[in-house]
Amino acid sequence: MMPSTPLNKNAFALSIVLWIVAAILFATAMLATLAKDTHSLTKGIDSKLKAQLRAESILEILKFHILTSDFDNNSFKIIHIKNTQEQFPPQIIADGRWYSIGDKIQFRIQDTANMINVMKTRAKSVASLITKDQERELRYTIEDSLKDWRDKDNVVSLNGAESSYYALEKLVKYPIRNSKAIQSVDELRLIKGFDTMSTKRWNAIKQKMYYGNGNVANLTIVDAKYLSYLLKINKSQADALIQLRKKDLNKFIALAYSSKYFNDSYMGFSLSKQLQIEIKVTVENAVSIIKTLIDFRMKKEHLYTTIEYLQE
Numbered sequence: 001m002m003p004s005t006p007l008n009k010n011a012f013a014l015s016i017v018l019w020i021v022a023a024i025l026f027a028t029a030m031l032a033t034l035a036k037d038t039h040s041l042t043k044g045i046d047s048k049l050k051a052q053l054r055a056e057s058i059l060e061i062l063k064f065h066i067l068t069s070d071f072d073n074n075s076f077k078i079i080h081i082k083n084t085q086e087q088f089p090p091q092i093i094a095d096g097r098w099y100s101i102g103d104k105i106q107f108r109i110q111d112t113a114n115m116i117n118v119m120k121t122r123a124k125s126v127a128s129l130i131t132k133d134q135e136r137e138l139r140y141t142i143e144d145s146l147k148d149w150r151d152k153d154n155v156v157s158l159n160g161a162e163s164s165y166y167a168l169e170k171l172v173k174y175p176i177r178n179s180k181a182i183q184s185v186d187e188l189r190l191i192k193g194f195d196t197m198s199t200k201r202w203n204a205i206k207q208k209m210y211y212g213n214g215n216v217a218n219l220t221i222v223d224a225k226y227l228s229y230l231l232k233i234n235k236s237q238a239d240a241l242i243q244l245r246k247k248d249l250n251k252f253i254a255l256a257y258s259s260k261y262f263n264d265s266y267m268g269f270s271l272s273k274q275l276q277i278e279i280k281v282t283v284e285n286a287v288s289i290i291k292t293l294i295d296f297r298m299k300k301e302h303l304y305t306t307i308e309y310l311q312e
Contacts (some may be wrong), residue, residue: 009220024043026294035191043284044285044286045116045288046308047147047283047284047285047286048283048286048288050283050286051281051282051283051286051287051288052143052281052288052311053278054105054281054283054288055155055223055279055281055288055289055290055311056290056311058086058105058107058279058281059251059277059279059290059292060278061086061088062107062109062279063076063294064288065079065088065092065141066273066275066296067303067304071273073218073220073249073253073269073270073271074093074094074095074111074218074220074221074249074271075091075092075093075094076091076092076094076271078089078091078092086101086105087101087102087104088101088244093107093221094109094110094114094221094271094304095110095111095114095221096108096109096110096207096276104281104282104283105279105280105281105282106279106280106281107277107279107280108277108278109136109275109276110207110275110276111218111221111271111272111273111274111275111276112210112212112215112272112274112275112276112293113216113217113218113221113224113268113270113271113272113274114217114218114221114222114226115208115209115276116129116208116209116210117209117210117211117214117215118182118184118185118187118188118210118211118212119181119182119211119212119214120178120180123143123144123146123150124143124146125138125229126142126143126146127140127143127193128143128229129208129225129226130142130205130208137159138193140158140159141159141160141192141193142191142192142193142194143159144157144158144159144160144161145157145159145161145191145193145194146159146188146191146193147160148160148162148176149160149161149177149178149182149191149306150177150179150180150182151177151178152178154178160192161192162176163175163176165191165192166190170195173189181205182211183211184211185206185209185210185211186206188209188288189202194249210274210276210293211293211307211308212274212295212307212308213274213295215274216264216265216266216267216268216269217230217266217267217271217273218268218269218270218271218272219252219253219256219267219268219269220245220252220253220269220270221271223242224238224239224241224242225238227241227242230261230267231256231259231261231262232261241255241256253269254278256269257269272297273295273297274293274294274295274296274297274307275293275294275296276291276292276293277290277291277292277293277294278290278291278292288312289311289312290309290310290311290312291308291309291310291311291312292306292308292309292310293306293307293308293309294306294307295307
């Protein structure tokens with residue numbers, strides 16, 4: 001065996017040094033990547049917190065405006081506040097339309113007098129208002145299934161469903177309500193007819209419903225389908241009335257009031273002040289959304305009552 005020469009020893013030492021340098025460089029790269037990821041994560045969390053705080057701030061400002069504003073048939077006026085960075089529109093119509101404050105903040109307010117009460121609205125009305133004219137099978141399924149869900153018996157309606165359907169067909173163990181006291185809008189999603197809807201359609205329908213105290217339907221903000229159903233007129237007549245409402249609200253009210261189908265026990269021309277508010281705030285890549293239902297009908301104990309609150 002040949003003895004080691006100084007050249008071999010130097011080469012071996014050099015290789016060790018190169019491996020150590022490579023290891024150090026790899027560790028440095030890993031630490032740099034980790035630091036970058038940590039920085040991005042921290043920045044993202046910071047942006048999310050800022051968006052949430054901004055959304056909460058906008059909600060508090062809207063509460064102030066609602067509590068101090070004068071209401072008319074379908075809207076309320078915004079009081080101008082000096083030294084604030086937000087420029088709210090001077091008038092807000094409570095029919096669910098979106099308003100923007102710059103390109104980072106959006107909000108909409110919908111009075112529940114323009115929505116369907118999941119606790120008190122008849123099953124036939126719910127089914128008619130959320131389905132299209134050509135969807136007769138779906139309409140009858142929703143109507144009968146909602147009746148079965150609410151009633152106390154276990155007798156299945158023609159197109160409905162009782163406990164056996166959910167246990168055998170859907171393989172779920174939850175009992176049906178067997179009471180009119182539905183607990184939330186989302187509970188409808190469990191019921192036959194609602195359960196097979198696409199997520200997109202269900203979300204659109206959900207925007208038209210609320211859980212809370214009942215209100216008369218405000219004809220000055222309801223859409224054409226709702227107006228058509230209430231006054232028993234066809235779509236073209238309802239569309240014509242909507243156009244009249246935009247041009248001459250008083251004439252619209254007089255015409256609607258004169259209809260033989262107008263019933264002041266569940267129809268009217270004023271806001272209930274029970275408002276569904278949705279706020280969307282964007283800060284860099286972070287988005288915060290607040291959805292809340294607030295009753296602004298003043299009571300002795302408090303100025304308003306928050307019925308639902310959700311922040312995403």
